[in-house]
Amino acid sequence: MTSSDERPSQTSMEELLLRRYSRAGQSAWLIRLRIGAKRFAWVAVVRSAYLLKRALDIMLAGPLFILLLPIFGLLVLAIRLESPGPALFKQTRVGRWGQIFTMYKFRSMYMDAEARKVELLAENEMSGGVTFKMQRDPRITRIGRFIRKASIDELPQLWNVIKGDMSLVGPRPPVPAEVDEYSLSDRRRLEVTPGITCIWQVSGRSDIPFPEQVELDVRYIESQSLLTDLKLLWQTVPAVLFGRGAY
Template sequence: MNDDELQHELLHRYSRLRYLNSGISPRMLLKRWLWHGVISGTYFVKRLIDVLASVILMILLIPLFAVIMALIYKSSPGPVFYKQTRVGRWGKLFTMWKFRSMYLDADQRLKEIKAQNEMAGGVLFKMKNDPRIFPVGKFIRKASIDELPQLWNVFKGDMSLVGPRPALPSEVNKYSLQDRQRLEVIPGITCIWQVSGRSNIPFPQQVQLDIQYIQSQSVWLDIKLLLKTIPAVLLSRGAY
């Protein structure tokens, strides 16, 4: 299944999820409207924080961006940014940006090392000593600096500061029905399992943690996860 077919399938599946108001009592309908108001209000505050924070951070980080771009080009001449198609909320595809941390032929070399996957679950590919990553790339990945260009995705609305990490279309093709619950919210730069062990956490447990976040998400929870992200990044727990 190619990317266009996958997006059509996902959007078609979610387009059938509608409130059925026929036969519902006025009391129940009122509860639904009130709940919808609470959810909309929470989304508005979350979106406001995302826009303000992404703009401020992108301005403040301009000097760091310039240094990282120079180091990447010196370590591996070529584009300093890497773009990739990811799956967002309700299966909508978008272009996600990162600082390039791998050699230019990384996608081709993946076929040669795929059997060495160290991530349990068989959906994600992770390898501690990935030969496709150049020296500076190892540093920016370990410090999560490679993810900073996604502040642009946050500003655009493709992503949020906090939410399940956006998956590749090829990964979503392997999702179970339970895994697809991750597609019900806007994906994020940081998430609950990234502050709890990152790549050391097997994929099935990542899904469980993401679902736990989705079921209990709030602005206050997002703030707590953002604060926990700082020591997690500084200590590089489970980063590779």
């Protein structure tokens, strides 16, 4: 492991850059100007990409959340009629760079679901063992099975998007217990703001093993753009309608 003394100082890094960008007969101040311009351009590109993504989130999530409020009211009534208790499920999730936040979902399980999970761990159908999934999970209510199949249970996360905890598009936010089991390469999923939909969400969802989910998330992180986000949002519509891999 490299010690702090062995790490290049700011001065030595500048000297390396000066040698790299130096040209015959060119003065040091002009080289520094070129380096500064490249640094400024890089920061501008990164920040503008973030601002465009954030603008897309607000423009789509805000109006959609308001339009869906009457439907939310009906769902709250249906959920509570079948299973007494809060209709909204709050869960701690891990966001960008390990930041903890509260994620919202419509409750699709009975109130004792977390306590019963221990009894069902041996029946986990998710390859890799990091996340837990069962096609016929006995903890899921009848209305819960419907809203999961149609991904309606995820709609309260529009509020997370408006708050800035999440984005419309990005890797799904894991629970802390899952992150504890992540390998170093798995943690690459935490390099960006988590999202409601992502590549593997539109490509089979829970049918895709966890290692492949990580690969697809990393592919998104390395190639993300506004066009990619718009394409994934468009692909989310048929994925939700057909419900492939949703359970």
